[in-house]
């Protein structure tokens with residue numbers, strides 16, 4: 415199994431990073447291809463592990479998928495009738511497999527669709543009850559059997575109303591996709607407005623769907639008979655972009671982040687500025703410049719446009735070296751401080767109290783051999799190792815490779831002393 419070896423401390427990282435397409439846009443867009451009889455062409459595809467897992471899932475359902483990694487293109491053809499079973503093997507390794515429920519239900523409402531439930535994951539309990547309640551509001555029925563949910567709708571799907579009790583990202587995408595080919599009009603309240611959900615809405619509308627915003631978090635979807643073939647360029651990955659901004663922050667370097675809309679990172683950029691870093695933004699890039707007197711901060715994660723939970727592990731690592739006491743409150747997942755014990759093994763001082771991390775900034779971190787346990791905490795541990803004196807190793811980096819494209823190469827490009835071995 416591949417390990418990273420990082421020699422530190424790496425000071426003042428310097429250079430440019432080209433941000434890939436957003437994984438969390440790409441996965442629902444791929445699932446949305448199920449709604450089409452015709453071809454879907456996705457551009458700016460990030461060929462990370464999760465994207466290949468979703469490709470395998472689509473192929474197992476009967477789709478034909480061609481990819482060109484060098485051109486960042488994926489062509490999905492869903493001409494054949496789909497198999498209506500989503501196996502546990504594929505949902506257990508990548509939770510986003512549940513995103514196939516909505517489009518399968520929309521396209522085959524009167525058939526029985528059988529989808530494995532993902533259950534919990536490294537981040538804590540991850541339910542799908544609000545996805546299912548959203549399908550129910552369209553007239554679908556479901557029952558659970560041996561870890562699978564069977565969904566169908568005898569009369570077909572008919573638009574009505576649904577309000578999410580709390581914001582859910584894939585729940586929103588799933589219920590939107592289920593509504594696309596339904597009869598009548600479906601109103602959905604309290605939706606997620608993460609840039610990746612907006613990307614999905616834009617793609618569906620440009621392919622013939624009829625989704626209109628009635629307010630900030632309310633949409634109206636008038637069902638259509640079919641979607642025309644669609645081509646879409648995936649937005650840049652705001653989580654990847656912020657991760658590299660944090661390399662700038664922890665090394666107090668100078669990094670130009672390209673192919674990212676800075677508006678997606680408003681809360682995060684304002685936190686980096688509060689810490690004392692200089693940031694310049696252009697339409698599609700962010701320039702990180704070193705700061706002088708760095709200050710501790712308090713952060714609370716939340717649904718977009720608040721500070722993203724996916725960006726929290728990276729800022730956690732950054733704050734371990736900022737003098738003073740910082741507090742991070744995590745409001746989305748119950749178990750998102752998985753990097754903290756590993757960072758503490760490098761000399762960080764983080765204590766966890768319920769959903770808060772209290773961080774006492776240290777002057778220096780020291781190298782350690784670490785194990786990563788989930789996607790975003792991998793990057794957090796990498797950040798610690800970048801700052802720590804000595805040679806650190808990080809094992810189980812396959813977690814990180816689920817969501818970061820060309821991770822080692824991109825870090826090398828900005829001067830980080832990183833190698834890998836099996």
Ligand code: EPU
Pocket residue numbers: 438441509510539540541542543544545546580581582583584585723724746747748789790817
């Ligand atoms: N929740 C429920 N019931 C539901 C749905 C959600 O209780 O039916 C709860 C969850 O347990 C969680 C909270 O609501 O506590 C929010 O979860 P959400 O549904 O928004 O998360 P998700 O859609 O499963 C996506 C991203 C995650 C990201 C979260 C939060 C994708 C494929 N995944 O997950 O990304 O952390 O939104 O922004 O878009 C990652 O990329 O590392 C990652 C984990």
